[in-house]
Amino acid sequence: MSSMNMVQALNSAMDVMLTRDPNVLVFGEDVGYFGGVFRCTAGLQAKHGRQRVFDAPIAEGGIVATAVGMGAYGLRPVVEIQFADYILPAFDQLVSEASRLRYRSAGEFWAPITVRSPCGGGIHGGQTHSQSPESIFTHISGLKTVMPSTPYDAKGLLIAAIEDNDPVIFLEPKRLYNGPFDGHHDRPLQPWASHPAGEVPDDYYRIELGKASIVRPGKACTVLTYGTMVHVCLSAVEESGIDAEVIDLRSLFPIDVETITASVARTGRCVIAHEASRTSGFGAELGQLVQEHCFHSLESPIRRVTGWDTPYPHALEWKYFPGPKRVMHALKSVMEN
Amino acid sequence: MNADNPLAVSPATLELYVPEPAARPGDTPDFSHLHIPPAGIVPRPATDAPESSLRELPYQLIRVLDGQGKAVGPWNPKLSAERLRHGLRTMLRTRAFDERMVRLQRTGKTSFYIKSTGEEAIGVAQAFALNRDDMCFTSYRQQGLLFARDWPMVDLICQIFNNRKDRLKGRQLPVLYSAREAGYYSLSGNVGSRFPHAVGWAMASAYKRDSRIASAWIGDGTSAEGDFHYALTFASVYHAPVILNVVNNQWAISTPQAIAGGNEATFASRALGFGLPGLRVDGNDFLAVYAATEWAAERARRNLGATLIELYTYRAAAHSTSDDPSKYRPEGEANAWPLGDPVERLKQHLLGLGEWTEERHTALLAECEEEVRAAVKEAESHGTLHSGDDDLESLFEDVFETMPQHLRDQLDELRSIG
Known part of the structure; x- marks a missing residue:
């Protein structure tokens, strides 16, 4: 190691x-x-x-x-x-x-x-x-x-x-x-x-494509995310005090539907977070998968936290980036219902 | 006028230039503007000649067969009569196949076909000059290569019919073959995008210290794509053992070669800026096509890198069965093409050598037609397009090496709902 x-x-x-x-x-x-x-x-x-x-x-x-x-x-x-x-x-x-x-x-x-x-x-x-x-x-x-x-x-x-x-x-x-x-x-x-x-590890090992990782177990809601937003979401969860389960998808395709749906079926609430812009983003696919598989478990509407539907700006980078405040806002919103 | 500057002149009024071919429907075909040099005058450099000594070649035209069908000059590959007869036979098999497939398309047994009429020397002579295990990344008009490599006609017709024996499982438009065992790379309807694959394949062959080379074909029109530029750049930079062919058949569907820049410089001359040898060859001259390909193949196999070959020819047929050339080019243009027909020219050569007779030719034509007829009959016994042998699973196979769960689910959905 x-x-x-x-x-x-x-x-x-x-x-x-x-x-x-x-x-x-x-x-x-x-x-x-x-x-x-x-x-x-x-x-x-x-x-x-x-x-x-x-x-x-x-x-x-x-x-x-x-x-x-x-x-x-x-x-x-x-x-x-x-x-x-x-x-x-x-x-x-x-x-x-x-x-x-x-x-x-x-x-x-x-x-x-x-x-x-x-x-x-x-x-x-x-x-x-x-x-x-x-x-x-x-x-x-x-x-x-x-x-x-x-x-x-x-x-x-x-x-x-x-x-x-x-x-x-x-x-x-x-x-x-x-x-x-x-x-x-x-x-x-x-x-x-x-x-x-x-x-x-210094040597060879594999992580199979298509297996998500539950990076923070929780009971209150499910956060589906990947990439940089995994760490942003973890930080937002800690700050919010909400006992959210954070799932790092790792592989977007193939996608680990079982881990996602098992979690949402347990928590009944779901936030999806990615840095990419919103419309037709991968979050739309995730939201639909959750809706299809977990409709009867859902206690509140699924919320997306994403970059805006604009090009990525230079000067206003941190206004574009979906930071912890925006994630916390979504967490609170799904918990309110 | 700028009074302070005596050198300043009034600018001319600008005018946008849009090239047009010499003749359009209703006109008399006109190729008088073409410069066709006599056969035999282009020197043949050694295959290890430095590129700097080869820079005249892209503006010349390598020709071996003269107007009387005699083989002249240093590019004469001096093929045996047996080999020449085999070449003629393979071109005629290709032509007979093409004719029959178009008739089948007209009767609805398939949806689409592309003929290679007038361009048969390219696929056939080039296959003869390559080794059978050299990998070929063709466009959709080098089917002669498959016949030269003795690939079974029945297999091709089954693909064209998309029937039960179609190895490609009905996924591809007719003629977009794949035949790995024949060194024939998978075709796609997107033109040009496989041209740089040949360079990657050739780089891999060199990396593995293999002896096989790659050859790729692209049309004059498609040479305007970025893929052409990528291929030449990578082939040049890494000295890839590959032959890059531009088949200049004058027409890209309805677009004249001038729209791809063919009037401004020869397609062979694209090689110059990359430091690659560029050969410009009479594409209807079986011997010249063979000789140029043999030269480039030897150079590549000696680890001296890539060659660009422009095969100067004419698309005698329509682009495809979905095309009507009478809408954009004059009637009779193919017959007016100054470089003639590749089959007729090789036949004339063999007759001149005393190695062929009209009787044998007539017999061979009948033999080729019979071969195609028998192959069609056998292929039809396995079904034709829409004969209703749907293998639903095949729709979902081969997207990935193993079928993922979501595709299994979609297959179930299709099975249960239809």
């Missing part, structure tokens, strides 16, 4: 897989010699060689396309899209190719690729370095979409994603790279070193 922040845990996952499997390659913009703008691939080229960890042209569509071709050959490429905001040039390759190849060829070809990309705001990144595009991927049949919230989960989920024979979109909340940011941007950030999930 070592104390790792999320960057180190992701690096360790790729290091472990590069060591275990000669078919694993890592490439993307600035990931080679330099080790990535967030340092997630630091040292990997020096250790595993330039043919296995290398820089790519600034062409996200080309990065994903060549990864699909490599996957069809039999490799297991792990590519980095430098910011999730830049993934859109690769969208056609993800939707029309990576996610459809197995189906349209009836299993003759498939794309076992992992697309890593830092997402989310809170780093003064403005509208082009802050977005959370998960719901545009969960809508696509044939893609898996994962978002960890701790170093421990990040490593285990990334290893499972790399070993998966289907394409996985692996979104990394970059505000969590250095610590479990709880939304209190005016307070010092707690480092991962002082958090239990910052203790990470």
Whole structure:
């Protein structure tokens, strides 16, 4: 075990897989010699060689396309899209190719690729370095979409994603790279070193995709969340004094319907929180799943806490970000009925 | 006028330029603006020649068969008569197949078909010049490649019929084949998006110290897509062992090649900015297509990287069975194409060599038609489109490696409600 922040845990996952499997390659913009703008691939080229960890042209569509071709050959490429905001040039390759190849060829070809990309705001990144595009991927049949919230989960989920024979979109909340940011941007950030999930095994382990984690058991209501908002919700729950159960989905697709519905059936109340904007966000899917499975258990309307339906602003970042106050407001609202 | 600056001139009035082809419906076909150099005049560099010595090639036109059907010049691949006859036969099988499939579409046994008429030399000669295990990322008009690799016609017709024996489980529009065993990558209706996959596949082959190379095909129209640029960039940067082919058949549905920039520079010349060799080849000349592909394949296999080949041809058929070219191009344009028909030209060559006769040709035509007829009959015994053998589970299979719970639930929903 070592104390790792999320960057180190992701690096360790790729290091472990590069060591275990000669078919694993890592490439993307600035990931080679330099080790990535967030340092997630630091040292990997020096250790595993330039043919296995290398820089790519600034062409996200080309990065994903060549990864699909490599996957069809039999490799297991792990590519980095430098910011999730830049993934859109690769969208056609993800939707029309990576996610459809197995189906349209009836299993003759498939794309076992992992697309890593830092997402989310809170780093003064403005509208082009802050977005959370998960719901545009969960809508696509044939893609898996994962978002960890701790170093421990990040490593285990990334290893499972790399070993998966289907394409996985692996979104990394970059505000969590250095610590479990709880939304209190005016307070010092707690480092991962002082958090239990910052203790990470050095060797290989997997966390199966599709298994949610109950990060805080509770009886009063259920909070469904993922990514940075896990820590924001935990902080809001403590401050509100409401005994909420907080569920970190970890994997948006496949989704752990059993854990979600079992919890809401127990608590009868539900808050859904994500950083992405509201309309057609993943929260809409979650709300509908809860409604379908738990309608008769619900004591109050489901509430969503999300980013606003605007582009992510620069100066007003903390007015956009769904911080603890907004989560607490929703918690109180579902408890009132 | 700016009195202080004697060099200033009044600007011309700006005018937006929109290119048009030389002839439209009602006009006489006109290819007089094309420069078609004689066969045999383009030098053939060594396959390890540095790219800097190859920069004239993208503006030339590699041709081997002259007007009399004689093979001339340094690009003559000197194929045996046996191989030439095999090439002719494979092109004729392709043509007979195409003709028959269109007739079946007209009778409602399938919904859609795409012919390769006039372009048969491309799929066939290129397959001949590649190894059978080289992976091909084609567009939907290189079906000749499958016949060259002796892929069973029945299998293709079952796909076209979407019947019980369709290996693709009825998921794909007719002709969007996948045949991994034949080194034939899964096709998609989105044009161009597999072009850079060939580069990734080739990079993987190089990474694994394999000896197989990749080859990809894209149309003149689709070369305007970003995927084309991605492919050339990655192929150039990583010296990928891949052949990147632009089939310039003059028309992208109704859009002339000029709208993809073909009047401003040759498609082969796109290679220049990437430091790749670019060959421009008479696409209706079986021998020239073979020779250029063989050159590029040898170069790739020697670890010297990618080549861009422009195959200069003409789409003699409609874009697809859903298209009517009389609405946008003049009647008889295919017959006016100055580079003729690939089948006729190879036939003429063989006749000139004394290796072929009209009688044998007539017999071969009948043989090809009979082969297709028999294959259709066998395929029809497994059903045709909408013959009602719905396998509901197949709708939900292969979305993922294993079927997730929500798809099982949706399958149950479909079964119980319909």
